Amino acid sequence: MNERTLWYIADPMCSWCWGFSPVIEAIRHEYGERLAIRLVVGGLRSGTTEPLAPEKRAEILHHWHSVQQMTGQSFKFEGALPQGFIYDTEPACRAVVSASLIDSSYTFPLLVAVQYAFYAEQADVTQVEVLIQLAVSVGFPAAQFSQVFASDAAKQVTQQHFRQAIQWRVRGFPTVIGEDAVGFHLLTNGYCTIETLRQHIDTWVLNTRSLGAE
Numbered sequence: 646m647n648e649r650t651l652w653y654i655a656d657p658m659c660s661w662c663w664g665f666s667p668v669i670e671a672i673r674h675e676y677g678e679r680l681a682i683r684l685v686v687g688g689l690r691s692g693t694t695e696p697l698a699p700e701k702r703a704e705i706l707h708h709w710h711s712v713q714q715m716t717g718q719s720f721k722f723e724g725a726l727p728q729g730f731i732y733d734t735e736p737a738c739r740a741v742v743s744a745s746l747i748d749s750s751y752t753f754p755l756l757v758a759v760q761y762a763f764y765a766e767q768a769d770v771t772q773v774e775v776l777i778q779l780a781v782s783v784g785f786p787a788a789q790f791s792q793v794f795a796s797d798a799a800k801q802v803t804q805q806h807f808r809q810a811i812q813w814r815v816r817g818f819p820t821v822i823g824e825d826a827v828g829f830h831l832l833t834n835g836y837c838t839i840e841t842l843r844q845h846i847d848t849w850v851l852n853t854r855s856l857g858a859e
Contacts, residue, residue, distance in 0.1 A: 649850065650681040651832075654810050654820040656689035657737040657759040658770065660709050661836045664716035665819040666760055668839045673753060676846060684745070684752055686738035687818050688807035693733040702726045709764070715836065719765040733771050737763070739803040740776040743794045746802065747785060754783045823849045 653669055655662040673682050697705075705726060713720045726732070737759050744755040758779045762768035768775050773794065780790040793799055813822065816834065821842065823830040832845040 648681055649679075650683060650824040651676065651846070652683055652685055652822040652824060654685045654687050654813070654815050654822065655756070655818050656687045656734050657741055657756055658732070658734040658763060659687070659689045659818040660705070660712045660764065661817075662819045663760045663764050664712040664718050665836050666718065666757055667716070668837070668842055669819070669821075670753070670757070671839050672842060672846070675843070679850075680846075684741065684756065685809050686741055686803065686806045687810040687815060687820075688738055688803075689734045689818060690732050691735035691738060691807060693731055695731065696729045697726055697732050702730075705732075712836075719761070721765055721767050725767055730769075731771060735803065736773065736776060737770045738806065739799050740770075740780065740794060742803045742806060743790060743799045744780065744783075744785070746799060747789065747793055751783055751785065755780060758783050821845075825849075 651672070655665070655669075676682065706722065709720050709722065709725070712718060740759060741752060741756050745752040759770050759776070762775070762779055763770045768779075770776060770779070773791075776794065777787055777791050780794075781787050813820075813829070819836065820834045821832040823832050823846070830849050832849060833842055837845075
């Protein structure tokens with residue numbers, strides 16, 4: 646039987662990915678024994694060096710309100726994205742990659758921890774110290790995680806993730822792509838409900854079987 650892989654392309658600091666978190670977590674639990682489910686961090690605003698402009702802050706917060714209304718996910722709006730905040734998503738992406746390099750079973754738990762800390766608790770997940778604390782909270786020794794996070798390997802693999810998203814022509818997050826013996830299949834680009842994604846996955850798997858890829 647040829648292995649099928651479900652690729653989840655997301656960014657820890659993407660609000661729609663936070664809204665999608667319960668969906669992808671449910672999919673992981675429902676399909677984890679049948680599909681290899683892997684994460685690619687997309688680099689939503691990686692390498693940003695300028696503080697967030699007021700008009701951009703207002704635009705982002707508007708998106709956050711839309712996500713909350715659509716998904717019911719927790720957000721803490723008052724005082725969010727304070728003046729001078731630099732919305733660089735590379736450190737958060739690299740933290741998740743670091744988790745995968747140490748023990749891939751912690752990849753998704755750390756992703757969720759970073760998302761919750763940023764959106765529901767207003768933690769500054771662009772800061773290394775905050776990311777280390779979150780890594781410890783999911784089970785990593787602080788020294789080990791800190792060493793891997795600072796390594797050239799983690800930085801290089803993170804950039805490879807960004808390039809992979811570009812190569813796949815992913816235009817927005819979250820995106821879910823199915824890979825099988827036939828090729829790649831776009832299952833969703835943007836937020837969708839668990840019912841919709843489940844239907845897309847089941848259709849993809851059924852079509853793969855009908856083509857004799859097993």
